[in-house]
Structure formats: structure tokens, C-alpha cells
Amino acid sequence: MIMASSSTDGQHTNEIKNLTPHKIVLPADLLKDIQDTEAKGCLDNDSSDGFFYIPNFISEAEEEHIISKIQSAPQPKWRTLHARSGEKIGRLQNWGGQVTKQALIAEQLPEFLTSFPPLLERIRETGAFQGSKHGEPNHCLMNEYEPGQGILPHEDGSAYFPTVATVSLGGHTLLDVYRYASQDAQSDASKPADSSAKAREQLPRFSILQEPRSLLITQGAAYKYFLHGIAEREIDEDKHLSTVTNGDMVADTSVRDTIRKAKEGGDSNSDHSLQRQLRYSLTLRDVERVAPKNLMAMMMGKQ
Numbered sequence: 657m658i659m660a661s662s663s664t665d666g667q668h669t670n671e672i673k674n675l676t677p678h679k680i681v682l683p684a685d686l687l688k689d690i691q692d693t694e695a696k697g698c699l700d701n702d703s704s705d706g707f708f709y710i711p712n713f714i715s716e717a718e719e720e721h722i723i724s725k726i727q728s729a730p731q732p733k734w735r736t737l738h739a740r741s742g743e744k745i746g747r748l749q750n751w752g753g754q755v756t757k758q759a760l761i762a763e764q765l766p767e768f769l770t771s772f773p774p775l776l777e778r779i780r781e782t783g784a785f786q787g788s789k790h791g792e793p794n795h796c797l798m799n800e801y802e803p804g805q806g807i808l809p810h811e812d813g814s815a816y817f818p819t820v821a822t823v824s825l826g827g828h829t830l831l832d833v834y835r836y837a838s839q840d841a842q843s844d845a846s847k848p849a850d851s852s853a854k855a856r857e858q859l860p861r862f863s864i865l866q867e868p869r870s871l872l873i874t875q876g877a878a879y880k881y882f883l884h885g886i887a888e889r890e891i892d893e894d895k896h897l898s899t900v901t902n903g904d905m906v907a908d909t910s911v912r913d914t915i916r917k918a919k920e921g922g923d924s925n926s927d928h929s930l931q932r933q934l935r936y937s938l939t940l941r942d943v944e945r946v947a948p949k950n951l952m953a954m955m956m957g958k959q
């Protein structure tokens with residue numbers, strides 16, 4: 657095992673066996689008007705519900721290795737996402753099998769998740785999946801974002817155990833976290849076209865800065881009560897960085913300073929912005945219902 661601190665020396669952090677010190681402190685008024693007591697765990701220091709941020713979860717060498725595997729994946733492994741207008745809005749790869757309404761049609765996870773680096777094992781050791789059926793993720797979605805690309809606010813949904821582990825590679829991003837609109841606001845014009853969907857507030861309540869090589873765990877009530885998205889921007893400016901809630905946990909000191917200055921405001925002449933780079937994210941989850949092997953064999957036989 658490599659022993660290293662969380663400084664930017666290219667190594668990964670020591671094994672994380674307890675997520676509590678990594679819990680992100682969220683704005684105190686976040687749950688105002690939310691009656692559900694379950695949601696309160698997000699603000700409670702000792703609860704496993706919430707967002708947890710760990711910089712340098714993987715080393716630079718490991719990051720480079722995973723990126724090279726992503727980039728050299730065979731063409732059919734890529735799926736390109738298009739907007740209604742036809743514009744290309746991103747690409748993804750799916751690892752671990754197909755998630756259907758009924759169950760996961762499981763496939764072997766690649767070595768860059770299981771052996772080098774031993775990502776699954778490291779994630780299991782954090783305890784984040786300790787309440788889930790498999791105790792660790794069995795599925796991974798890889799999203800590619802060029803600067804200017806993002807993902808619309810959404811919830812990850814009920815096909816998965818309500819924990820997601822996100823490993824960032826390449827560049828940073830800001831994950832924006834939104835609340836659903838209050839009951840009163842639900843009935844007004846902001847309601848989405850799909851009438852079964854709940855309206856959300858226009859602006860994010862806060863943002864989480866994800867550095868390359870970091871791990872973000874979104875767990876329990878944080879998974880269930882909020883939506884998350886990534887704005888389509890090339891540059892994160894003062895006004896965006898000033899809503900970042902994990903600034904003090906960021907390992908890169910120049911990024912940390914930029915966030916601090918953006919929050920302090922005042923000096924409007926200096927530039928407190930961060931240019932986005934090509935970013936990959938690995939979102940790892942546990943699909944608790946897995947199709948039995950004999951059923952899978954039958955389905956494969958039919959193809």
C-alpha cells in the first residue's frame with residue numbers, strides 16, 4: 657500500500673475507513689420548509705446521510721491509467737448523447753452490465769476498477785456501501801465532458817441503492833445541487849412539461865467542487881431529496897465559485913485560494929475563475945437486483 661498524505665504530491669490518500677471527517681457542511685437553511693425528518697441527516701455531523709468529499713482518492717499514475725483505458729475503449733463501448741436539436745451534448749460508457757427495469761444484466765467490471773487501481777476495494781473500505789446488498793458498487797457509468805458540456809439537473813433514481821460514488825478524472829467541475837420547489841410553487845407555471853415530474857427551484861442551493869482524482873460520496877437523504885446537475889460552462893466564475901460549500905476541503909491550494917477570494921468578493925478587478933478542462937467521471941453504484949446467471953445465459957443464447 658502506498659502511504660501518502662492528501663497533498664498534491666501525486667500519490668493517493670491513505671485508506672479511508674471512516675467517512676465522517678469528510679462530510680461536507682451544507683448551508684444551514686437548506687432544509688427550511690422540508691418537513692421530512694429523514695432529510696435532516698444531511699445537516700447532522702454524525703449521520704451517514706449527506707455528501708462526503710475526499711481529494712486525491714487516486715494517484716496521478718492511476719488517473720492516467722484509467723484515462724488511457726477510457727480513451728482506448730473500442731468504439732461500440734461509446735454512446736453519444738444528443739440534445740433534441742441534434743447537437744452532441746456528451747458521451748458515455750457503461751460498465752458492469754445493462755440496468756433494466758427489473759434487474760442488472762451483469763457483466764464483469766473492467767480491471768481498471770477492480771485491480772489497478774483497486775477502486776472497488778477502496779470504495780468498499782470507506783463503508784459507503786455497507787448497507788447495500790453487495791457492500792460495494794457493481795455498476796459504473798463513465799461520463800465524458802468537454803469544457804462547455806454538462807448534465808441537466810436530475811435524480812439518480814430507485815434502480816440503485818441510494819449511494820453513489822463519483823471519481824473525477826482530468827479536469828475539475830462544479831456539481832450543482834438543487835431542491836425541489838415547495839408545494840405552493842409546484843402549482844405555478846414553473847412546472848415541467850411532464851406533469852408527473854416535480855418542479856425544482858431555479859437556482860442551485862450550493863455547489864460542490866470536484867477536483868480531478870477526488871471521490872465524492874452522495875448518500876441516503878442527500879441522494880433522495882435533492883437533484884444534481886452540471887451547468888454547461890467553459891469557465892466557472894466568481895459568482896459560481898462563491899456558492900461552493902467544500903472550498904476548505906479542496907487539496908489544490910491555488911483552487912482553494914480562488915474559491916476563498918471568490919467568496920470574499922470585493923476585489924472585482926482580479927480574476928477568480930477556473931477554466932474547465934476535459935473531464936471524465938466514474939459514477940459507481942450498487943444495483944441490488946441482479947438477474948440470475950441462468951436467466952442471463954438463456955438471454956444470451958437467444959441473441
Ligand SMILES: O=C(O)CCC(=O)C(=O)O
Pocket residue numbers: 797799807812822831884937939
Ligand atoms: O459527472 C458527474 O459528476 C455527475 C454524473 C451524474 O450525475 C450521473 O451520471 O448520474
Ligand SMILES: [Fe+2]
Pocket residue numbers: 810811812884
Ligand atoms: Fe446523477
